[in-house]
Amino acid sequence: MKRVLVVDDDQGLRETVSLALRTDLYEVAQAQDGAEAVLKVKAGGYDLVLLDVNMPKLSGLEALKEIKAFDPTIIVIMLTAFANVRDAIDATKEGAYNYLEKPVSSEQLVALVDRALKAYKLVENIALHSPSVGLPTGSDFIGESDEMKKIFYIIGKLSQVETAVLIRGESGTGKELVAQALHYNSPRKDNRFVTVNCSAIPETLIESEFFGHERGAFTGADTRKIGKFQYADGGTLFLDEIGDISHAMQVKLLRALQQKRFTPVGSNREIEVNVRIVAATNRNLEEMIKTGEFREDLFYRLNVIPIQLPALRDRLKDLSHLIEHFMEKFRQLHGKNITTIHPDAMAALESHTWPGNIRELENVIEHAFVIENSDEIVLDSLPVAVTRRKGDLVKGQLLAFKPLENREESSSSKNINTQTFSTKKLDFQASKEEFERQFLIAALKTFDGRINQTALHANIPKKTLLRKLEKYGIIAKHYSKNGVVEENDLES
Numbered sequence: 001m002k003r004v005l006v007v008d009d010d011q012g013l014r015e016t017v018s019l020a021l022r023t024d025l026y027e028v029a030q031a032q033d034g035a036e037a038v039l040k041v042k043a044g045g046y047d048l049v050l051l052d053v054n055m056p057k058l059s060g061l062e063a064l065k066e067i068k069a070f071d072p073t074i075i076v077i078m079l080t081a082f083a084n085v086r087d088a089i090d091a092t093k094e095g096a097y098n099y100l101e102k103p104v105s106s107e108q109l110v111a112l113v114d115r116a117l118k119a120y121k122l123v124e125n126i127a128l129h130s131p132s133v134g135l136p137t138g139s140d141f142i143g144e145s146d147e148m149k150k151i152f153y154i155i156g157k158l159s160q161v162e163t164a165v166l167i168r169g170e171s172g173t174g175k176e177l178v179a180q181a182l183h184y185n186s187p188r189k190d191n192r193f194v195t196v197n198c199s200a201i202p203e204t205l206i207e208s209e210f211f212g213h214e215r216g217a218f219t220g221a222d223t224r225k226i227g228k229f230q231y232a233d234g235g236t237l238f239l240d241e242i243g244d245i246s247h248a249m250q251v252k253l254l255r256a257l258q259q260k261r262f263t264p265v266g267s268n269r270e271i272e273v274n275v276r277i278v279a280a281t282n283r284n285l286e287e288m289i290k291t292g293e294f295r296e297d298l299f300y301r302l303n304v305i306p307i308q309l310p311a312l313r314d315r316l317k318d319l320s321h322l323i324e325h326f327m328e329k330f331r332q333l334h335g336k337n338i339t340t341i342h343p344d345a346m347a348a349l350e351s352h353t354w355p356g357n358i359r360e361l362e363n364v365i366e367h368a369f370v371i372e373n374s375d376e377i378v379l380d381s382l383p384v385a386v387t388r389r390k391g392d393l394v395k396g397q398l399l400a401f402k403p404l405e406n407r408e409e410s411s412s413s414k415n416i417n418t419q420t421f422s423t424k425k426l427d428f429q430a431s432k433e434e435f436e437r438q439f440l441i442a443a444l445k446t447f448d449g450r451i452n453q454t455a456l457h458a459n460i461p462k463k464t465l466l467r468k469l470e471k472y473g474i475i476a477k478h479y480s481k482n483g484v485v486e487e488n489d490l491e492s
Contacts, residue, residue: 002047003027005029005030005037006018007034007050007063008032009033010052013104016106017079017104020109021109034060034062035057036057038063038067041071041074048077048116049077050077050079051076051096060078060079060091064076064078064094072153077099078096078099080102155178155185164257164276164302164303165279165307166280166306169309169311172312172356178280179236179238188236188276191233192231192235194237195238196210196240198240198241198242206245209227210252210256211256213227214265214266216266229256229262229275230273233273233275236276240279243282257298260272260273260275286299313353326365336372342377344378344379345378365377368381440474451466451476
């Protein structure tokens, strides 16, 4: 059940709005001014706020700013008298989803609230990055990490403007879902969202795919074809893997973006279109510009507002929520009642570096559902790539663990005290902590006390590494040859 807060200094209007929304879908609370609304929001638990523009103590616009600063993912709809419509429009620029003029129609109110929550489900789904946009009915909000909250906030801002957006991030982080969220939260949401995978189209056909062609324009062109630019007119065109198009095609694309018109292949007529462009890539376009592979003018045309999606290893706070989501999905899909994860399996999932990001996580959980016949995911249910243990560092390379008593001591593992694992003191927690401490010291020595390099090559999230160093009282600069740690190494 979604929780809604109705905020207005008019008690009669508060009661009318609350009554219209008080159903099995919504739990409704009230606040009489902006200051009270902010306090209630900070107490937690609201999905949507209906906020009057003109109130004592704290205006609606001021309250909106404080609410969005506290939690950018909360949906806010402004309520306004005709005289204050301009303020309500300004509020949408500050992150409000939309506004309603008073007197409020119950049907119009319910329809707008329903639409807002459905649109924001797409934003929630960015954190999941499953191939399907739709979520199971009643899915919980997933994506509580600070990194994802920033993404939600940016999407809320960008959905209200027409500017080109470049989405960047590793494969599997959910770039197309961000593009969909931008479209379905925007004024273009009732028009088409069209995707072009630039890397999947042969070079000889990509111009036709973008701009269309006339019959007989080339061998095999037996009929006239409408291109994706024209098909997306009035909506959003998502150019995925934009870094993979040729230099010649970049020139034609730049012209279409600048002039908002194009000429189909084999035609003499120009077609004018109104399309919002959202592009995405996992490639380093700045390096491609230096080597001449990507046009600098096209880059700046696309990169007006960039969105950088975090890798899963940088938002591990969301891991358990994502796992539960995929478990629920595959319980329904495969008809298995797997409800728990063994601690050893969970430890393997938490220590994995997830090069394939959310897409890889989804595949791993489905793999476990296919393999496992009990009601619990165990270590043997997981793919080998996840369960293999990682350990000693030798010249920056990770070696697979071998039993300590059978392993030859490497140059970087001599500092690890194997006596810790003797039978003299069978204390698992103490042994584990001593191993961690010695491992961290060996890793820091290997990488000259450089925290960023240690975190990268030892497969330890940087925040975790800094926390462990503080826990064990390890000072990184003591393992640096010059006794200095770079300032950015200490930034978490």
